[in-house]
Amino acid sequence: MKCLNDAQIQAIVDREAGDDVRQHAESCGHCGDRVRGRQALAAAAVEAINAPSGIPPDFSRRVHFALSEGSNPGATRLRATVARGGSSRPALWTVAAVTAATLIAVLFVAPIVKGPATVSASEILAKSASRLAERVTGIESLEYELVLDGMTREMMPDHENGTYRMKQVIDHDTAGRYLLATYDPSGALVSSIVQDPAANRRVVSARVEDVPYRFEFTLPDNVTLSPPELERLHMGASVAMMQASGNQQLQVIEGAAGRQYRIEVPHVSAESSGAVWDLAEAQVVIDADDYHIVAFAVKGTFLKQPYSLSYRLINRTIAAGTAVQPGLFDLPQDPGAITIKGEGTAIPARDVLVSALGELARARQARQ
Amino acid sequence: MQASRAAQDLFEQHGAAVYRFATVLLHHQQDAEDVVQETFLKLLHHLTAGGDATNLRGWLFTVAAHAARDRQRRRARWIPWAQVHDPRVAPPQLPDEDGRLRAARAALHRLPNRDRLLLALRAQELSYRDIAVASGIRPSSVGRLLARALDRWGRECSSTAPAGPGQKIKTERHGLI
Numbered sequence: 001m002k003c004l005n006d007a008q009i010q011a012i013v014d015r016e017a018g019d020d021v022r023q024h025a026e027s028c029g030h031c032g033d034r035v036r037g038r039q040a041l042a043a044a045a046v047e048a049i050n051a052p053s054g055i056p057p058d059f060s061r062r063v064h065f066a067l068s069e070g071s072n073p074g075a076t077r078l079r080a081t082v083a084r085g086g087s088s089r090p091a092l093w094t095v096a097a098v099t100a101a102t103l104i105a106v107l108f109v110a111p112i113v114k115g116p117a118t119v120s121a122s123e124i125l126a127k128s129a130s131r132l133a134e135r136v137t138g139i140e141s142l143e144y145e146l147v148l149d150g151m152t153r154e155m156m157p158d159h160e161n162g163t164y165r166m167k168q169v170i171d172h173d174t175a176g177r178y179l180l181a182t183y184d185p186s187g188a189l190v191s192s193i194v195q196d197p198a199a200n201r202r203v204v205s206a207r208v209e210d211v212p213y214r215f216e217f218t219l220p221d222n223v224t225l226s227p228p229e230l231e232r233l234h235m236g237a238s239v240a241m242m243q244a245s246g247n248q249q250l251q252v253i254e255g256a257a258g259r260q261y262r263i264e265v266p267h268v269s270a271e272s273s274g275a276v277w278d279l280a281e282a283q284v285v286i287d288a289d290d291y292h293i294v295a296f297a298v299k300g301t302f303l304k305q306p307y308s309l310s311y312r313l314i315n316r317t318i319a320a321g322t323a324v325q326p327g328l329f330d331l332p333q334d335p336g337a338i339t340i341k342g343e344g345t346a347i348p349a350r351d352v353l354v355s356a357l358g359e360l361a362r363a364r365q366a367r368q
Numbered sequence: 369m370q371a372s373r374a375a376q377d378l379f380e381q382h383g384a385a386v387y388r389f390a391t392v393l394l395h396h397q398q399d400a401e402d403v404v405q406e407t408f409l410k411l412l413h414h415l416t417a418g419g420d421a422t423n424l425r426g427w428l429f430t431v432a433a434h435a436a437r438d439r440q441r442r443r444a445r446w447i448p449w450a451q452v453h454d455p456r457v458a459p460p461q462l463p464d465e466d467g468r469l470r471a472a473r474a475a476l477h478r479l480p481n482r483d484r485l486l487l488a489l490r491a492q493e494l495s496y497r498d499i500a501v502a503s504g505i506r507p508s509s510v511g512r513l514l515a516r517a518l519d520r521w522g523r524e525c526s527s528t529a530p531a532g533p534g535q536k537i538k539t540e541r542h543g544l545i
Contacts (some may be wrong), residue, residue, distance in 0.1 A: 010515035016496050042490075042524050048472035049491035055387045059401050066405060067375045067412055068381065
């Protein structure tokens with residue numbers, strides 16, 4: 001028998017080799033040396049891979065909790081019960097409304113849930129609302145999961161799934177400077193918007209039927225509320241509605257992230273109120289240290305269209321405003337993108353539509 | 369309820385190994401945690417549905433490998449605005465005073481994904497058959513590809529190994545490093 005090849009040597013080390021191969025290695029000094037050398041190498045690799053690194057205790061608790069709960073972690077819990085039916089129609093105010101939507105939350109914080117606390121739910125909601133209204137300085141970065149259903153889902157450019165991962169950066173020291181990116185569950189970029197008053201620029205990018213588009217606009221003199229600001233307002237308004245409810249249920253959660261308050265309101269507004277905006281149910285999880293909202297979920301109707309929204313904060317950081325990196329508030333150029341430029345107004349969605357239609361008209365004229 | 373208890377017991381037995389496995393593959397703590405949780409929730413569903421329980425360790429690593437591969441693909445497509453928005457979380461510090469393990473693990477992360485996956489699966493003492501299922505390669509190719517992966521890892525180690533006695537890894541073809 002000829003000397004063994006690398007795969008055969010490896011098979012011996014892995015106890016997968018046949019008798020004839022093993023017998024050869026035992027009788028051949030050269031192959032025996034190779035087996036021993038490879039055994040040493042494999043042992044070193046196993047040691048490096050299996051080097052002791054314990055599972056984080058808080059994570060272990062979360063998994064145990066999820067397994068004891070049964071299944072369905074995550075912010076999709078409300079989606080199974082969201083009201084269906086009724087027509088839903090995309091609207092031009094989509095972007096603002098949907099981004100504002102970013103507020104919702106069913107949480108799957110897994111930790112240990114304690115019984116009712118003595119602290120008042122209304123007081124916690126009030127503190128959280130105050131915190132939302134507080135002035136923040138520096139660069140705030142947020143990463144969160146967003147799950148939409150009903151009307152809000154229909155309004156998104158890609159509404160097959162309704163689950164998105166969002167990234168948002170806000171320069172609180174420069175009014176109107178922000179970026180907002182939406183990714184689908186696979187991590188693919190759905191759309192993005194960046195606005196930088198200092199550069200007099202707003203850039204919107206989106207991909208439609210696999211064609212990338214880039215819209216570049218100058219900014220108007222008066223830049224109104226940005227989508228992140230709208231989100232903040234919407235969240236504040238929802239918390240205020242919860243606060244106004246007399247049926248709040250509070251739980252104190254001691255978890256990996258420290259103490260959190262979970263407040264649930266089974267029904268927020270009166271039935272058949274005919275209100276423009278009606279919340280049927282709402283839940284919020286609030287960090288006990290600084291009262292920021294960790295998770296938020298609502299379902300209800302807007303303009304009589306059913307919707308649900310859930311939001312789960314993944315990361316939040318605030319850096320000094322002086323630490324703005326070059327290009328942070330800009331979008332990378334996609335060489336294959338169709339770029340359309342124009343003058344912007346206060347409403348980004350309108351600008352996109354009008355500029356796209358304008359380009360269409362020009363293209364038609366050029367053909368004639 | 370019984371399935372839930374069984375899944376929790378299996379998490380106690382294999383959770384740390386699956387976590388280490390996912391960490392080695394992904395080098396991203398949050399993603400690794402997601403993979404572990406997803407794996408054990410799938411295990412719960414598997415047990416609840418009365419699935420085959422004869423080789424659950426192999427089953428766990430197969431599911432974890434697939435979940436990790438999905439994460440890697442997502443990460444590859446993920447376009448961070450800036451690196452600051454997509455921080456890689458360093459793995460927890462190991463009891464590795466001489467830096468040898470750290471260098472060896474760093475070398476792992478320089479390997480192609482498939483090499484790293486094969487080595488990580490073998491380190492869990494999975495059979496070639498299970499490795500083939502988990503990695504999606506033909507069973508007859510496992511030995512050859514494992515050998516190559518191990519050689520590549522040895523070469524990576526030799527290019528960065530710290531000097532000093534007791535920190536040397538003997539390789540088949542490249543001598544002491």
